[in-house]
Amino acid sequence: MKKNMKPKSINRSHSTKGEVKIAKLIGFCSGVTVAVRGTEKILGIPEKSPASKKVYCVGHLIHNSNVIMRLRKKGLRVVRHVKSVPEKTTVVIRAHGLPVDEIKTLKKKNCEIRDFTCPILKKIHRTIERLRNEEFFIVIVGNPAHAEVRALRSHAGENCAVVENEKQARNFKKKRKIAVICQSTITEERFLKIAGLFVGKARELYILNTICAEVTARRIETIRLAKISKMVIIVGDKKSSNTRHLAEIAKNFCRVRIVSDAKELEKGEIVYPLTITSGASSPEDLVMEIYGKVVKKDD
Template identity: 30%
Template sequence: MDVILAETAGFCMGVDLALRRLDKLVKAADGRPIFILGPIIHNPQVLKRYAEKGVTIAEEPDEVPGGAYVVIRAHGITREVEAQLKARDVVIKDATCPRVKKAQLLIARHTAKGRELLLYGEADHPEVKGLVSYAEHGHFLFGAPEELDDYPLSPDKSYVLAAQTTQDRELFQAMAKKLQENDSVNVKVLQTICDATKLRQKEASELAEGVDYMVVVGGFNSGNTRRLAQVASDKGTPSQHVETVADLDLENLRQYGRIGVTAGASTPRILIDEVLEALEAL
């Protein structure tokens, strides 16, 4: 059996930066409590490790006691929540991914000119909630091209089209092109999808074409990991999305000659290595 690992599998720059900032804070806290406003990344194994170090997840600003450190997660937060934090007696450490922060500021700048935001993303994702909070003149959130097709765009209004940073770039570009070719729609397209996302999806697609089976490692609640699994299955290659090696049916995999492995941007290397070791042992 050949086991092939995608070159970019695992942590992206934003996740790595957020965790390094949190690690530094844990070492320097000197007894001061540390809270994260929501999970710092979407990986339960990573969150468990920080919980064992005394890091607490808070869902709302008022759950953070006075004098504590509060870390803003990699996905970012809404403008309203940020204002609530700044009004409290807490020490804020911002670990928002630079790509997400850039998307927030782009949306704020371009919607300030009177444009309505059209955002391609997952409604319940924390990054998306943060992004739409920067829209100055309303927003329409959609998760599929047909939803945008059905939305009544007015020739008397102007729009900004943007996307959650981990969405499928090819699909987004197709939607952007369709809007820009409509002479009755005044739309400004923002390129907010992260290059790391594009590269991971491209590699997953190419790898899936050359193997008999694909394994995608990462949190089940990780949007970018789920999309990698979808990219692989869209190629018609049998595949499985697992959080850890324990989720693999190793006996079933013995029948395949070439297995490809990739991982989401929030998946730690140790979990990837455990999957690789188990597959190579077959």
């Protein structure tokens, strides 16, 4: 996108050309920004020179295939398991964090670990460890297969369970002390429904809302804009849970499309008033590029 395509009126404002609005809260969240910028620095971006050492990441650094592809071209090696990481190499830890035993394995391999786990998630890791020391049974409301949840769970030890739905919560056996927390990207509605079912299941019950405030702010803004739009385009990767949740919320009010490239949009499918927003792992320049293409496509 040409630099002058980002007029002041649409830079972080609702005032846009015609019937197209761009949400204020677009682009990377703070945790993703730290992970991407930190990894770029290690890889020697923006300088042209390739990284002088091999840099590995176990799993995707963030949930955005385009960004990962760009980092791969600059030398990032993405592997599925810690066992695929060679000894004495540099390893960046993804924004969602890695399970404790996997970090231990990397240390045993004498790897240089550059930890880009989101600081908000690190704080939750410390909270889980405190609750574990206080002998709480820890319940994590979320998706057990999600990288963030796997890392959270690893800090809780044996006395921990991941609960995905209301049925599992209803069938949960009583314990002496239960602490209920959640994956940072689930909706408040789902957390309240599931956490509420633990009332009466323990003599001591502690419920802690660990939903990320940045995710909540985007949801509130998306609801407000979806209510006054006929269509919402969410720039993001379908693998990203916060992107999918934004789509679920907006669908209650209008037509919704998740796109990672303007090419995915058919001419004539856009309806107005239109809002463009993004998931937390989509760069702001991609959102602005899609905005430019959408406006041009429908001219």
